[in-house]
Amino acid sequence: MERLSDFNLLNNKSILAHCVHLNPKELILVAEKGAAIVTNPQSNLNNAVGIADVCKMTELGVTVGIGTDAMTNNMLEEVRVGIWAQHLKQNDPSRGFVELASALVFNNPLIAQKYWGAKFGTINEGSPADIIVVDYIPHTPFNEETWMGHLIYGISQANVEATICQGKILMWNGELLLDIDEQEVKAKARELAEKLWDRF
Known part of the structure; x- marks a missing residue:
């Protein structure tokens, strides 16, 4: 992350995928730069590379979205798997629900809005x-x-x-x-x- 930041490649238009192994210092840098992380739980589990600490990311102020990495065409299924993965990661079945559901419902529209400008995620005049x-x-x-x-x-x-x-x-x-x-x-x-x- 520091190298990306040094080359001005980490900013509020950056979308970082997976980020399974980022440490708290790197996550704070991501948050400070206004970059977003898009977690892909099924892909990470399928490839046995680990589970991104979405709870820690959210706690440190990172905007976390959720994607599929082509593992499914059902975003709600991806969220369900992500929630269960956080239960395991945190060793606590009460953790992860709000973070993963919010990633889809609130944060994905915010991330998309940075690029396309439209008011995604709302049903209002002028929204897609x-x-x-x-x-x-x-x-x-x-x-x-x-x-x-x-x-x-x-x-x-x-x-x-x-x-x-x-x-x-x-x-x-x-x-x-x-x-x-x-x-x-x-x-x-x-x-x-x-x-x-x-x-x-």
Whole structure:
């Protein structure tokens, strides 16, 4: 981190991925420079490289976002795994929930806003109308105190019924409304994947 800082490569537009092995001194430097860290729990666990100390990062004032590193297309699944990884890292099942849920819900939009300027993560006039609608009926109270738990442990398991991007409906009632042949795209993906694998 010090070397990056010395070359003016550590600033409020920097996004640092993984950061599994940063020490507290380095984390303080990241926080002071206004850089963000994006943790990728499933990738780190899959590669057995360790578990980023998201609780310590947050405690020291680092803006922590969450990514997938291509391990999944489900961000809520990534958050769930990240929470459980923090339980293990902290040896405490009460730690990690707020930090990881906040990384997705609050910090990811803030990080994106630095680059694209739009008010991501809000439903207001002028904000990108990027919305999903899920089929979810809660079995326990759903309110301002419980919504985050419902999001991570309930809504994460629900089917997505509609997808809207910049106000345009892309999927409705589980059916794609795009002018593409879904089966053809999947077949082409399999073909290209095989060619890519052969190159390895």
